[in-house]
Amino acid sequence: MTFIRVKGINKSFAEKQILNDISFDIKANDRIGLVGYNGCGKTTLANILFGKIKQDTGTIEMVHGSIRMGYLLQSIDYTVNDFQQVFSSVEDPDLLTHSSQLGLGKIYEWEDERLNHLSGGEKLKLSLAKVWSSKPDMLILDEPTNHLDFKGLQWLVEQIKAFIGPILIISHDRSFLDQSVNQIFEIEEGKLQAFSGNYSAYREEKKRQRAILEHQYTVQQRYKERIEGQMVQLRQWSDKAHRESTNQGSPSEKRQMGFKEYHRKKAKKMDVQIRSKMKRLEMELDKNKIDKPKEEVKVRFQFDASGKRGKRLIEAIHLSKSFNERTIFSDCNFYIKHGERMGIIGDNGAGKTTWIKMLLGQESVTEGDLWKSESLKIAYLSQDVHDLIDDLTVIEALNLTLREDIFRARTILANLGLSEKKIAQKIKQLSLGERIRVKLTDILMKEYDVLILDEPTNHLDLPSREQLEDTLSEFTGTILVVSHDAYFLERLCDRLLVFKDEKIIRVETGLKEYNQNKYQIKDKTKESADEKLMIINNRITAILGELSLLTPGDEKYHQLDLEFKELIDQKKLLLN
Known part of the structure; x- marks a missing residue:
């Protein structure tokens, strides 16, 4: 089911065109990663979808009527006042639940002093909790993983999977995109191209497309060089024929004027043929022209450390x-x-x-x-x-x-x-x-x-x-x-x-090794609990066997009965 239909969006700032004839549909279960170089127009497109800014031309159709959008902004100048609205809603059970799941406990007890020392991640988590608790029909998340810890990342991935409705995510986090999206929209030089799959699939497809373009460009250049070589030879022959046909020569040579006139006419006819052939070839090259694939941006950083220090x-x-x-x-x-x-x-x-x-x-x-x-x-x-x-x-x-x-x-x-x-x-x-x-x-x-x-x-x-x-x-x-x-x-x-x-x-x-060791410790703890449970179950079976041979009045029966009850309590603790 199509939620939003975007047709022919154009947007310019001053003389620079940011978005050029952008068209796409957003469907109910879409998880879209919006990628591209800094300044290419990703946030501009998100703001247009949200209605924060207006496109120059083009249409945005909400297919089934109005849509309630939740928009996590890329950047907010965070102050205590920015979160007053959040804290005025602390009685909202969804807000409290999401905040708690993100690791922010008892936010209703926070005072201004606590707010003054919030980390970037805590500010982001509050914003995420607020967006999710607003119960939107669609989400736009602009750089949602910046400042977010691994616990928050895992929560976000799980919430994205469970969300009913489309989500548009602007992100440069490769691991996060691989876990959370099923298609990629790439903006490059004002144009939008859609790719199926997550970020890794997109990168592979981009490499494949680039390899095809490079091959086609190489074939075209070889063809062009061959045709240009033929044209050079034809021009050289024509020039020579013209020179010979206009050369006056000696009396004996003048007797050959009829022969030269023949060559002059033939050279002139060949000129017409060459010009015609050149025109056809130029039209063919222009019609099927393949531009040289644009080199991927190479960013060069240079760091160095001066001198040597102690250990x-x-x-x-x-x-x-x-x-x-x-x-x-x-x-x-x-x-x-x-x-x-x-x-x-x-x-x-x-x-x-x-x-x-x-x-x-x-x-x-x-x-x-x-x-x-x-x-x-x-x-x-x-x-x-x-x-x-x-x-x-x-x-x-x-x-x-x-x-x-x-x-x-x-x-x-x-x-x-x-x-x-x-x-x-x-x-x-x-x-x-x-x-x-x-x-x-x-x-x-x-x-x-x-x-x-x-x-x-x-x-x-x-x-x-x-x-x-x-x-x-x-x-x-x-x-x-x-x-x-x-x-x-x-x-x-x-x-x-x-x-x-x-x-x-x-x-x-x-x-990676640190996380593996944590999981191994958890697994060993689980193995230890399983071993204890097995020992308890074996002992319970043995006690039941002994009790079946005794009468309730026996002293040993009383001791075994007490041990049986203790084992049952221990088993309950291990199972909970």
Whole structure:
């Protein structure tokens, strides 16, 4: 059943056309992943569907009347006031249920002080709970996994599977798209192309299509070269014939004028034939012309670490942090060495961003000590893309004045995919992904020993994510990454700092092995319970056998009866 029918949508901003003749249908059970490079128009299309902005031309038809849409915005300037509406609805049982399932307990008890210290993930979870509790007919989710922990991700995947109605998801999270969508809409150069299957299937189909285009283009170029070679030969022959026919020559040669006149007419006739053949060939080439396949964007990052440091760069000794009566973590002991790549994981609100702020000197230590090398140079890419001043141009925001610095910055920005036109624009005119590139450029302009990346792949398109992985794998310094992008962490980090149960624990494995070990522990616990249950059942069978041979008045009967009751109680505990 078709929910929405979109026909011929066009949208421009100033002189730039963002969407060009976009048409598609959205059906009842569609799970659509909307992908494309930053700035290609994904959020613009979502806003048009939601009715937040108006298309220039084209129609959007709600086939069965009005549709109640739930829209998770890509970015909100979060303040305490942003969540007043959420907290005015805390008596909504669905809101409380979804919040609890996402790991946000007792939100009805939260006060302004608690709201002032919400992490990005907690803010996102509140927004998700609000969207889901509104009981929409259709969902539009713009970057729903940014800042979301693994527990929240699993909840979101399960809710998407259970939702009755279509869902449009804008995301650059490859693992999430593979789990949650059944088709991909790609926007490229203003056009929309639909693909069946999840993200991995889409990438395979794109590779197949590209290989076909490259082959067809190669065949066309060979054909064109052959025809052009033939034309060159025909022109050379015609030119020679013309020269010979107009040559006056000696008296004896003049006697051959009749012969030359014959050749002159023949050459003229051949010119007509050549021009006719060239025209036909040019028309054929234009009609069946295959443009050279566009090269995929290659984003180049360059990092380096200056100098060499001691083995231990950072060390926590009995480290604790609290806000009023709320303990974030306590009595933590761990270290980080030069050159290590640490993934920082944990539920939203467990203290990951707070610890980073402590490391940067932006938050105080409650108890214990957080030591770092005095000569340490730390680069920090925060998850907040709104700390750039809106009314400055890109170069002004980077605070560069020297000509060589400006030239280098322009080169880096171009490598990151920002055109000269974009560089000249104000920050407020840039997409979130483009703002991330500006912040990355600021880091690239300097030399650092430690890179702290707080959700570095948020708002980055897929080619940029993959290139960032390649480049960071070559960085010789220390990397600390807060991320919920499983692909990114598994590829980059071979050690973890795990924030769990008010503790920070150093783990000497990557994410995949850490998760496998957790499951193995669970399985061993289950095996242990099964073994205990089997022992209890065997003992119960033996007691029943003995009781059948005794009378209720026997002393042993009483002892066995008590043991039987205790075993029954133990069995109930294991089964619950």
